[in-house]
Amino acid sequence: MKSAKIMLISLLVLGLAVTFSFAAGDAAKGKAMFNDPKFAGGSKSCSACHPNGKGLEKAGEKKDFSIMGGTQKSLEEAVNACIVGANKGKALDVKSPQMQDMVAYIKSLKGAAGKKPASGY
Numbered sequence: 750m751k752s753a754k755i756m757l758i759s760l761l762v763l764g765l766a767v768t769f770s771f772a773a774g775d776a777a778k779g780k781a782m783f784n785d786p787k788f789a790g791g792s793k794s795c796s797a798c799h800p801n802g803k804g805l806e807k808a809g810e811k812k813d814f815s816i817m818g819g820t821q822k823s824l825e826e827a828v829n830a831c832i833v834g835a836n837k838g839k840a841l842d843v844k845s846p847q848m849q850d851m852v853a854y855i856k857s858l859k860g861a862a863g864k865k866p867a868s869g870y
């Protein structure tokens with residue numbers, strides 16, 4: 750009986766762990782990385798060129814990018830292009846939690862753009 754209970758609890762914990770590891774990225778963590786010059790081993794922060802994510806408001810929806818003479822087919826590739834080409838850092842694994850947090854942050858910029866008040870237009 751007791752071992753069945755332990756087994757059940759372990760399964761629950763395992764289930765939760767798996768759920769969390771597959772959860773979408775954390776935009777707040779992504780933002781912190783975006784402002785960190787040391788992110789991905791680089792020497793310049795993303796916000797040095799994209800202050801507060803400026804200019805990236807549409808990136809979350811795009812499928813094709815052309816950064817620094819190259820072509821990128823996903824947001825993850827675009828982020829890596831800037832990490833390597835601009836920040837002088839090391840490309841991240843596309844599936845890494847860091848990449849997912851960064852992507853979540855960039856996607857969160859959608860609509861938050863511009864200096865116009867929310868009721869603009």
Ligand code: HEC
Nearest residue numbers: 793794795797798804807808814816827828831832835836
């Ligand atoms: C040295 C300046 C510089 C730095 C630092 C930089 N970028 Fe960029 N980034 C650019 C330029 C230039 C482009 C291409 C022109 C454009 O689309 O604005 C670009 C484009 C992008 C795009 C595609 C935008 C689009 O809609 O096509 C993304 C996403 C992006 N950068 C993310 C990042 C991230 C994440 C970081 C930090 C890891 C970063 N950038 C650091 C200069 C920089």
